[in-house]
Amino acid sequence: MTDTAASARHASLGTLIIGNCQAGVQLACSLRELGDTDPIVLVGEEPHAPYQRPPLSKAFLKGEITADSLTFRTHDFYREHNIELVTRERIVSISRDGSGGTAVAESGRRFDFARLALTTGAVPRQIPFDGSELEGVGYLRTATDATQLEQALGSARKLVVVGGGFIGLEVAAGARVAGLTVTVLEAAPRLVGRAVSEQTSEFYLQAHRRRGTRVVLNAQVVRFLGEHDRVTGVELGDGTVVPADVVLIGVGVIPRTELAEQLGLAIDNGIVVDGSALCSDGFTVAAGDCANLPNPSITPGGVARLRLESVQNAIEQGKVAAATLLGLPAEYSTVPWFWSDQADLKLQIAGLSGGHDQIVLRGEPDSEKFSVLYYRAGQLIAADCINKPLDFIAVRGALNHGQNVPADLAGDVTIPLKKLVSAAPALAGK
Amino acid sequence: MPSVTYISATGRETAVAGFAGDSVMETAVRNGVPGIVAECGGSLSCATCHVFVCAGSVFPAMEDLEDDMLDGTAIDREENSRLSCQLKLGDADIRVATPETQV
Numbered sequence: 001m002t003d004t005a006a007s008a009r010h011a012s013l014g015t016l017i018i019g020n021c022q023a024g025v026q027l028a029c030s031l032r033e034l035g036d037t038d039p040i041v042l043v044g045e046e047p048h049a050p051y052q053r054p055p056l057s058k059a060f061l062k063g064e065i066t067a068d069s070l071t072f073r074t075h076d077f078y079r080e081h082n083i084e085l086v087t088r089e090r091i092v093s094i095s096r097d098g099s100g101g102t103a104v105a106e107s108g109r110r111f112d113f114a115r116l117a118l119t120t121g122a123v124p125r126q127i128p129f130d131g132s133e134l135e136g137v138g139y140l141r142t143a144t145d146a147t148q149l150e151q152a153l154g155s156a157r158k159l160v161v162v163g164g165g166f167i168g169l170e171v172a173a174g175a176r177v178a179g180l181t182v183t184v185l186e187a188a189p190r191l192v193g194r195a196v197s198e199q200t201s202e203f204y205l206q207a208h209r210r211r212g213t214r215v216v217l218n219a220q221v222v223r224f225l226g227e228h229d230r231v232t233g234v235e236l237g238d239g240t241v242v243p244a245d246v247v248l249i250g251v252g253v254i255p256r257t258e259l260a261e262q263l264g265l266a267i268d269n270g271i272v273v274d275g276s277a278l279c280s281d282g283f284t285v286a287a288g289d290c291a292n293l294p295n296p297s298i299t300p301g302g303v304a305r306l307r308l309e310s311v312q313n314a315i316e317q318g319k320v321a322a323a324t325l326l327g328l329p330a331e332y333s334t335v336p337w338f339w340s341d342q343a344d345l346k347l348q349i350a351g352l353s354g355g356h357d358q359i360v361l362r363g364e365p366d367s368e369k370f371s372v373l374y375y376r377a378g379q380l381i382a383a384d385c386i387n388k389p390l391d392f393i394a395v396r397g398a399l400n401h402g403q404n405v406p407a408d409l410a411g412d413v414t415i416p417l418k419k420l421v422s423a424a425p426a427l428a429g430k
Numbered sequence: 431m432p433s434v435t436y437i438s439a440t441g442r443e444t445a446v447a448g449f450a451g452d453s454v455m456e457t458a459v460r461n462g463v464p465g466i467v468a469e470c471g472g473s474l475s476c477a478t479c480h481v482f483v484c485a486g487s488v489f490p491a492m493e494d495l496e497d498d499m500l501d502g503t504a505i506d507r508e509e510n511s512r513l514s515c516q517l518k519l520g521d522a523d524i525r526v527a528t529p530e531t532q533v
Contacts, residue, residue: 029462033464052471054470054471054473055471055473058473059473069452069456070471071460072459072460073459073460073461073462074460074461076461077460077461077462080462081462311469311470311471312469315467315469334533337476339470339473339475339476341473341475346474346475348475389474389475389477389495389498389499389502390498390499390501390502392475392502393477393499393501393502394502396502397502400533418501418502
């Protein structure tokens with residue numbers, strides 16, 4: 001086939017999106033909203049139509065909702081918008097050039113494309129210790145994982161969570177409410193160390209202990225013990241054994257970059273993209289948990305690049321990537337935000353606190369309703385809000401509009417934060 | 431099946447068949463109705479599913495958290511403002527208007 005014939009063939013093929021997830025669905029929907037009429041194929045290996053993941057570690061485990069209710073879009077929606085949804089197909093190889101290419105699934109099925117988007121997500125970081133294959137030891141990422149965990153917890157009395165991050169703490173909190181004996185084992189000296197400050201970590205430590213969860217910091221897991229192929233406990237470095245009927249491992253995720261590597265794309269803790277979600281080849285786009293993007297709120301002293309694991313990021317990057325594929329100008333610029341519901345503790349984080357040089361505490365942590373505000377050079381850059389949705393909304397709004405909240409007044413809980421929002425200091429720019 | 435009609439900021443009407451027990455937000459999102467973002471999926475964390483309930487459509491009174499969150503919507507709240515993730519469908523047909531922007 002000549003080059004011209006190849007590009008003509010590819011032009012009618014439209015977009016292939018690899019990864020049936022929040023970012024992938026958003027990308028497909030955004031392509032249609034932007035007027036794209038070419039074919040769109042959204043392919044993923046899970047058996048389900050794309051669904052919301054955050055409730056899996058929360059309401060889903062409590063039995064409050066079913067897998068069906070987590071579905072993003074109806075099958076009719078995909079059909080009406082001419083988005084071909086392909087499930088149970090794992091793409092194992094891709095070849096491409098500037099005008100398109102072909103992806104091949106494990107089954108042998110081929111997907112030709114003119115435009116390619118990688119929304120391959122991430123997989124749980126595995127712990128390679130002895131006993132991790134025992135029945136009762138599991139991870140939580142997919143609806144299938146969540147269903148297994150829900151069943152296991154139903155007949156369990158003792159849950160051990162390895163990893164004191166958001167997923168682990170959400171499950172731990174729910175299991176305590178359900179009356180289980182719960183132990184959280186965290187290797188670091190504090191909880192959720194990657195995401196929040198020491199103040200917020202300390203609050204979560206105390207709050208979970210108040211709810212009856214045993215939390216062991218600086219815990220060194222050595223192996224999982226079992227009988228008749230079922231887990232019975234977790235052995236720690238000091239020789240103690242924590243009894244367990246169920247072990248959930250939640251020690252972070254690893255971005256899925258195998259396909260990007262095959263394509264020779266730049267990889268650095270995720271698929272390297274620019275502010276318009278474009279990969280290093282200048283053709284492919286990537287979005288969501290798998291992508292490493294320029295820090296959207298960069299300021300002096302901030303982190304140059306990062307990977308954001310959040311719904312908001314998946315949505316925003318999906319939109320930007322769709323525009324980029326269509327040759328429209330787009331730049332990721334919104335303020336990142338995150339949430340974590342742990343039993344009755346609602347955490348909402350606005351902004352990125354990396355590089356802060358001042359912290360203002362707003363409210364009393366022991367009241368379980370307070371906020372931690374982060375500043376850099378007098379400018380508000382982020383906040384952790386615990387059971388303070390109004391503070392969160394005010395901070396998110398201020399950050400989105402390049403405004404500030406004076407640090408010397410922010411701690412006064414008698415004044416609504418919204419009333420303190422003002423124009424940013426000239427030095428901070430924006 | 432109750433019908434839910436969403437009226438965009440420019441006056442365009444989209445009617446969708448809903449299911450009793452589903453929220454006005456879920457019904458919009460699953461059917462791809464524009465004007466409702468719902469980043470948090472209904473966990474009262476984001477205030478991006480703001481709607482104005484049209485006269486004639488009735489829902490139970492809001493709880494404090496929803497009331498608080500409505501103070502932070504992108505377009506200022508009005509008397510008939512609600513977060514659509516908290517509005518469960520019954521048997522009656524419903525009409526809501528969506529704001530110009532949610533974020």
